[in-house]
Amino acid sequence: METGRAKCTVHFLPARAGDCLVLELDNKNCILIDCGYPSTYREELKPLLQKLAKDGCRISLMILTHIDEDHISGAISFIEENGDAENPQIIQVDEIWHNGIFNTVLQSELFLKHKREKVPKGQPEKYRRTRGLLKKQLHGEEGMISALQSKLFESVCAKHHYRINSTFEDRCVLQNCRYFMEDCEVKVLSPGIGEIENLRKMLDREMIRAFGADYTYNRTEEFAELLELIARYRGKDEAGTFTIKQIAAGAGDIEAWLGTSGLAKMNEINCASIVVAIQYKEIKLLFMGDSESGLWAEQLEPHYDLIKVSHHGTTKPNLAWMEHTNATKLLISTDGSRHGHPEDEFLARAMKGEFTELYFNYNIQRKSVILTMQGKYHFKAEFGKKEITLN
Numbered sequence: 001m002e003t004g005r006a007k008c009t010v011h012f013l014p015a016r017a018g019d020c021l022v023l024e025l026d027n028k029n030c031i032l033i034d035c036g037y038p039s040t041y042r043e044e045l046k047p048l049l050q051k052l053a054k055d056g057c058r059i060s061l062m063i064l065t066h067i068d069e070d071h072i073s074g075a076i077s078f079i080e081e082n083g084d085a086e087n088p089q090i091i092q093v094d095e096i097w098h099n100g101i102f103n104t105v106l107q108s109e110l111f112l113k114h115k116r117e118k119v120p121k122g123q124p125e126k127y128r129r130t131r132g133l134l135k136k137q138l139h140g141e142e143g144m145i146s147a148l149q150s151k152l153f154e155s156v157c158a159k160h161h162y163r164i165n166s167t168f169e170d171r172c173v174l175q176n177c178r179y180f181m182e183d184c185e186v187k188v189l190s191p192g193i194g195e196i197e198n199l200r201k202m203l204d205r206e207m208i209r210a211f212g213a214d215y216t217y218n219r220t221e222e223f224a225e226l227l228e229l230i231a232r233y234r235g236k237d238e239a240g241t242f243t244i245k246q247i248a249a250g251a252g253d254i255e256a257w258l259g260t261s262g263l264a265k266m267n268e269i270n271c272a273s274i275v276v277a278i279q280y281k282e283i284k285l286l287f288m289g290d291s292e293s294g295l296w297a298e299q300l301e302p303h304y305d306l307i308k309v310s311h312h313g314t315t316k317p318n319l320a321w322m323e324h325t326n327a328t329k330l331l332i333s334t335d336g337s338r339h340g341h342p343e344d345e346f347l348a349r350a351m352k353g354e355f356t357e358l359y360f361n362y363n364i365q366r367k368s369v370i371l372t373m374q375g376k377y378h379f380k381a382e383f384g385k386k387e388i389t390l391n
Contacts, residue, residue: 006183006281007391010306012331013044014361014384017338018070020045021287021308021331024052025280027182029060032093033276033287033308035074044386045074046081049091058092060181064153065289066273067100067231069138076156085162096164097173097274099196100154101224101231103164104172108200114207116216123216127226130210134229155221172196173274175296183281189288190275190296195268199231202268206230231269254373257348261315266292270311277301283390286327293321300325305390308333313342315349326354329388335362342366351377359385 011022015036022045023031030052035041049059064072083089105111157164165171167179174193179186207215207230217223273289275296284304290311297320307327310317312334330350334341347366350358351373358370358381370381 005391006283007389008280008283010285010331010388010390011048012333012359012361012386012388013040013048014335014386015040015044015070015074015333016335017312017341018068018074019065019289019308019312019333020074021333022048022052023278023285024057025182025184027184028055028057029181029184030057031186031278032059032062034063034065034071034289035078036070037074038077039074041074041077045078046090049078053091058094060094061179061186062093062096063274063276063287064096064098064100065275065287065291066269067153067228068269068290069232071289072098072153076153079153079156079160079162082160084160093162095166095179096157096162098153098157098164099173099191099272099274100164101227102154102219104196105200105203105227106219106224107170107172108197110200110204111217114216116218119216119218123211124222126211127217127223131222131226131229134226134233138229138232155224185279187277187279188274189277189299190291191272192295195272195295199268199272202234203227203231206234234267254344254348254351254369257344259345261343261345263316264314266290266311266317270317271295273310277304285390286321286325288317288321290317292317293319297321297324303327305329306331306388309346309350311341312338313346313350314340315343315346318346318349322349322353328355329357329359329390330355331359331361331388333361334364336364351379355379357382359388361386 007026009024013020018036019034020036020040021033035045064075154164165173168177173188175188175190177188270290271292273291275288275291278285286304286307288310293310300321302325304325304327306329308331313332332342356379358379360383363383367383374381
């Protein structure tokens, strides 16, 4: 990797309960990581992409870390509006990484053995009814999940001729793969094949539970939509145990916050998140989706200039990496509206850790306490800052 003075800007966009970040390199290459909700795209990402395109930039790499709605649904809106990959209406997108239903999950003997040219009479109707019930259970940001949100992202990309996972063997983004572009290296730390297999097995178990061991399917968008909805429903975040200690912990006593997390485990969808370490000349960054860092923390370097933490600041998925590395700048992406994000214990560990700057893309509930603790623990906190420059 070439060394020398470099500059890059991380556009840390407000994405409600989700993630949306754009890494803008000073060589006009950009990396887009997750797109939040459709409103994230309309209100934040689209104006930024239009400005970047006007400045001569391109999206050299777009990464959708996993299939959770708060990371992917805005991407569907973006690709639909951007149109054909060869004649983009907003900005050029060269390569997309996404381990989706069509291009990854179904590419396994586990599902191929159930594939048929014709499915038994009555089964499509069962699938249709199940899809309808799941949609009623799964409320999107703006009410019921719309047809647009329910479409699989890779189907939209195929419609507009985008390249998905084209640099990977078997079209699957996996651990230890590397991608190079003009003084920039992107290394995949996760998922491993084990995490992909666990996701497949979970979906197969749910299909068997709902429709029996002899379920069949043909390769239609309707079936892929059913799998996506099952994944979203089954993949709802596990609630941690709300402890008496958490209730008793004083709002201004962050030492009392330690040990208050229920340490909820990450589900199979989150564990299959794409985690990337990016190095642009001497600048090192780490983006981990909603992954469980215990699966890959041993690959980390001792220090990064910037880390986007896992799963919106819950404690369990961040414990392992915090034992293996540190960073100058730490990004916590959440508006605090869901699942108690970020958790008090994680905030306490971050404030007491070896981090110089903490960035939040919203004014979270604990803002006043965090600001009060800056002097004592020698860090600087920023709230709502959309552009973070590294050089």
